Amino acid sequence: MTTHEAAPAAETGAGGAAGAAPDGHGERLRRWRLVLGGDAADGTGVALAGTDAAMDGALASLYGARPAGQGRSGGRSAGLGASAPSVARWLGDIRTYFPSSVVQVMQRDAIDRLGLSALLLEPEMLEAVEADVHLVGTLLSLNKAMPETTKETARAVVRKVVGELEKRLATRTRSTLTGALDRSARIGRPRHRDIDWDRTIRANLRNYLPEHRTVVPERLIGYGRASRSVKKEVVLCIDQSGSMAASVVYASVFGAVLASMRSIATRLVVFDTAVADLTDQLDDPVDVLFGTRLGGGTDINRALAYCQSRITRPADTVVVLISDLYEGGIRDEMLKRVAAMQAAGVRFVTLLALSDEGAPAYDREHAAALAALGSPAFACTPDLFPEVMAAAIERRPLPVPATA
Helix, strand or coil: CCCCCCHHHHCCCCCEEEECCCCCHHHHHHHHHHCCCCCCCCCCCCCEEEHHHHHHHHHHHHHHCCCCCCCCEEEECCCCCCHHHHHHHHHHHHHHHHHHHHHHHHHHHHHHHHHHHHHHHHHHHHHCCCCHHHHHHHHHCCCCHHHHHHHHHHHHHHHHHHHHHHHHHHHHHHHHHHHHHHHHHEECCCCCCHHHHHHHHHHHHHHECCCCECCCCCCCCCCCCCCCCCEEEEEEEECCCCHHHHHHHHHHHHHHHCCCCCCCCEEEEEEEECECCHHCCCCCCCHHHHHHCCCCCCHHHHHHHHHHCCCHHHHEEEEEEECCCCCCCHHHHHHHHHHHHHCCCCEEEEEEEEECCCCCCCCCHHHHHHHHHCCEEEEEECCCCCHHHHHHHHHCCCCCCCCC
């Protein structure tokens, strides 16, 4: 039985199924027919017409059966040929019949299953696709092979995605971290509105008057007020191996947001077996992304050595390592370097991924070793990242997700 893997499509079309009665039973059969793909053994007995038939054809082009013995990149039973005109028509069809979230899934599947990456090197293809983080990652991996005629179109696609991410993430990140910076600079003679009542009460518990059921606050502890001076230094150290593509995109956006905050000095370092400092490009995350080289090996120890050499105020520094921890360098040296930075006062954070996709495959032995050093490794969604950074700045326990 051939099954269409893009099952959400069955929820969208509105009609056009010959032989399907307008009752609930007929609608269920119609949806199952769209999901199952129309093999003779699907058991629905439903024929499709009109919009439903067009939807089914678009699904079959991508998810149709392969001849026996052919694998993931083998032949297909339907007509999505590896040529620009047919792919352009297919991209137009799926944008017509499916919602944006489903279109993005189908595009990723087409690139993976049908080997269409090369077609993304053509400007007309890039103009037709639905842009998202995963498409940006694919474009970055093709960056070196991209002809000059395509690069400007590719930058426009990347800039659109980056702009949408900044709009979504910037305001909350700035407000969350500004509050954390203020709280991390507590003062002893605060104004009333700046009093940290929780810490003030705890500091004055010995002055509790049971007959009045109150605490006499002899010493007030308050939040500091934000200033224009640099209070914290943040180093984002990003693994640019191929599996970390989405993390590189999100980290570049967050790097630009952090760099825009005057009270945080931000450094952005990317690495594979070599190390590149992209800090001077942080004002434009698109430049940062096109300065990366997705793929290749990994030398975390070398990257951390570089970061360590740039730290001037350890007690005021947060280092965020974003990596799947598959170390191609010297493992023991890497761990010693992390321990040395922590001993000097650096707050070290390990993220297995910065994306909405969950944790990638990662080196569990290295993750356990870092956890033993007090730096638990976990995957972090973009929405959680501001809270992680706020906790690191305030030296609170990190909000590690329960599934980590």
